Amino acid sequence: MLSHGIHNPRSRRALGAIAAALIAGSAVLFSAAPASAHDELLSTDPADGSTAAAMPEQITFTFSANISPDDGATEIAATDAGGTSVLAGDPVVQDNTVTQPLAAGGSGEITVLWKVVSSDGHPISGEFAFTVEAAEPTASASAAPTATASGSASASAQPSETPSPTATTAGDEAGSSSALPWIIGGGIALAVVAAVVYLVVRRPRTSSSSDQ
Template sequence: MPRTRLATVLAALLLAIAGVLLSAAPASAHDELLSTDPADGAALEAAPAEITLTFSGDIASDEGATEIAVTDAEGTDLLDGSPIVVDNTVTQTLVPGTGEITVLWKVVSSDGHPISGQFGFTVAAASAQPSASASPTESVSAEPSASAEPSASATATTAPASDDTTFGQAWPWVIGGIVVIGLAGAVLYLLVSRARREKALAEARDAGSGPTSER
């Protein structure tokens, strides 16, 4: 009997402990974030219109129980309205943003405990809008191309000016050449005149010395 009673007490104790553990397990297991859209670390070409968070259990839909903060790299708020909670999903609409986007969230899980976290993604700068204006710029550039002929005529009219400048630069050399030629002619004339005078004097001396020697 004592052994049977002891076994019964131990069995009842084990059942009680198991019941406590089983009842406490769901209460201690908080819901967790399963996925996000966009995913954490995603690189997007265009800004998403909204983000969606999916949890492992239903989220409290009471007012103020769910809080979402979405900002860009400069800290600009990108929220557009309040978050919408449906069962285990939270959806938040956004205004467009680029660069690094950071999402902070806090919800109340099904066990009544608040849980929070964050994730982020990047959005490339919009380059499609400037490319749409590329065709007007091409048409504008095509019109000035027709004015290439006036520019050619302009260069043609400026050509004589460059000739005048060249002639003006050569003019001092022309004057210098004339002066040098004149000086050379004058020197040559003096040399020729001097040679003629010396020759005349020599002839005169020879003529005068002839009669003197006969006497």
């Protein structure tokens, strides 16, 4: 009875259907396993859609597994709104992280394109963007020092009210020097006049005395 049930055509068809279902399920599972093994990007710094006050020094990518460090395996492009590159050097791969230096001074929306080779040799790529705020211009403070310098110049330009004693002393000495010859000449003239008067007065008295 048991042997007859196994060799029944209906039982054979049922067993065949079950075997086919198991084979198909195994094929799906084994074919999906390699696809799910591909590495993926876990995070970026700056993050996608974030806003930074200034251009960051670098972009850091973190993946789910180690990335191939081979030359040319990692490619990164970062441009501003005008399409100008903001990269500053080559990317650096360290285990499961990739670091890309950036140039300072950029602003606006920064678009980043990346491509790496995962640990299983399969290339993966993606894109994200972040925004850098524009720097505000600084106000010039040169007006205050200019006003101060102008005030100092005006104060120094005011004339001094204190008379200079040097000019007065020089004038007095010049007047005294110019009067000195006249004083000496007058003294000599008076001496000459006095001598003449003395001789005139003295002479007649001598004559009178001789006549007597």
